[in-house]
Amino acid sequence: MRRAGLLALWVLLAGCGPSGPVREGPWPERLSELAVLAQAEGTLAPQAGFAYTLAHPLFSDYAWKYRTVSLPEGAAASVLTNDDTLAFPVGTIITKTFAFPQDAAGVVRTVAAEPLASPAAAFSLVGLRLMETRVLRHTASGWEAVSYQWNEAGTEAFYAPAGALVPLTTEGGERFPYLIPDKNQCAGCHETAMGTKILKPIGPKPGNLAAHGFADGTSQFEAWRAAGWVSAAEPATPWAAPGSGRAAEAHAYLDANCAHCHSDTGAADTAGLDLRITASELGRGRCKTPVAAGRGSGGRAYDVWPGRPEASILPFRLGHRDPGIMMPELGRSLVHEEGVALVEAWITAMDGDCAAGLSL
């Protein structure tokens, strides 16, 4: 026993030295030891790989997000379809760092971040409170997911498989618990085919990546192609740009925020509501009665009642903060007002009607 322990200690201590990204093996205790993000002079920057952004991000209580990908030497991601997550090679590490703009009194501000300027752009930490960095690692036995929680000083993040709830207050005086997910909660979203125990990245889909353009006019996806980070014969077809048009933009929003569960294979396939960007109007809940919604129905008859957002369940659940009612079930405590407005506008503009229901 003692010899085994000493051996393990030696291995761990050896892991403390400088080296490339830790692409497999035990998770290091400190994020810095993973060697994918470098912190210097008030910024976070890719230590390996490059930064990216999503035109349609998952809403996380207005947290600012800084995303990086580190591909193994010489490898590239490949395209499955325009609307599926890229297939990243074994050895890939994806990070997403969550932070809030915060004033001296510790109040966080719910304002939008500056768009990512380039794949090399660093993340300025000035005035930010770092919360967590979620890491996805593609090892030989599949993707692994865990979060690292930053200390209050923002100097280091620590392995946090059990997650945490961090109480925060917005500039409007709203108190909310910010959730750092535990490992199972990571899987709750990233196991996109429920029951397989296979995790996958969710965000980086060609259409979503391509919908972001850099200041020089190039699409983010084309920048990846030019750099050889993704092997693709064709440019991607970008999803609707944010602020561009109601239906297509709402479809993109629902895919980014809901489709990891609401697909034909996800954890919410039990409900029969499909919110992927490829779904049909019926799949997306038009005149669909609730199944196991419980209080989530809000006394409304249909998921989506064309022309009647006030009678539709979807915006009701997006606009709620009660854990027994709200959607998504996890990952936000605040309401994404702009997202609810987008979905309501989409429903308002829909043609058609649903029948009024009766009962015995």
Add this chain to the structure above:
Amino acid sequence: MKAAQRWLVSLLGAALLSACGGAPESGKDPAQVLREALLSAEPGSTVTIPEGHFTFDRSLSLGVNGVTLRGAGHDKSILDFAGQLAGAEGLLVAAEDVTLEGFAVLDAKGDAIKMNQCKNLVVRGVRTEWTGGPKSTNGAYGLYPVQCDGVLIEDSLAIGASDAGIYVGQSTNIIVRRNQVAFNVAGIEIENSTQADVYENTVVDNTGGILVFDLPDLPVQGGRQTRVFHNTVAHNNTANFAPEGNIVGTVPAGSGIMVNSNDDIEIFENTISDHQTAAVLVVSYLITGRPLDDPNYDPFPEQISIHHNTIEKSGYAPDSEPLIALKTAAQLPALPAIIWDGFVRPEQEGPVVCAHDNGELGTVALDAPNGFAAPDFSGAAFACTREALPPVALGGAE
């Protein structure tokens, strides 16, 4: 000895981890200890919940196959979610061959225990309860396995759910037995499921006692072959407190056993007493008047057999407008105990609901498809018998 070894290993682990600087040690909060035990459980291991009352501000989850989660008893090991701030259920299980035993989940904000896409699930002596009584603000489901193959729920208690106390959805091979189920909207609901045995349960003071439903717009349909027998189903007359919009919101208060659009159902040798609407109610989804766009869905209940039940006191104050109208028009002190709405597929030949040897309280076929114009109290529509359904075999777990 084994436990001591594990302690030693984790102590050593902590020492090793701090070799690289280490995180601040998590406190010894027992709730946190349980969360971490569930996260780090080895396949096939047992995670023990000690006696005590433990509070949680976010949901727990188990994702490891073959784990037994065992408490000291549903009145001794209490997991309290009254202060829950995050998570749509108290405990979420997403794994196969899991056994849950001897603990309680109280006042979850959403569902109490959801078990998604499981295999060979055993729930034994577990209590799910909303402690403030029946309220529409209670969570939807107590014990909630969905899309599972192999479900055994026994000797458990389910109290206060605003949808169903025990809800088995879109599953196959199910046994629900010897449970006590009270003050839910639906006591026990078997929905879009195949091969279920529901027996020896005590189901009282719900809105509807035992429901066997098949509903449209779900990925798993064609619910059939459920036996409901040897249950005590009594005074399920609690006013319906489901949030509006839910299908169980349409269940009239005082429904003992209710079949909606399911096929191959045998209801026998139950004691069904004191239900203001009906001891047994058989309906089609069509009676809800909801639109039906699902081409794969069969809204007609068929091959229903109701026999040798002991039925007392039924239909004296129906909680349903058409049934109140019927009772008034027929000038009856009480409606018959067994009520069928009368929806049949156009090409149907012969009866779809057989009822015999259920005592003297009678039957009625409502003629709902024709606006309740010609209700038939003669029993002619129910005059048939069916072969007994085979029992469910779970392959060892029972």
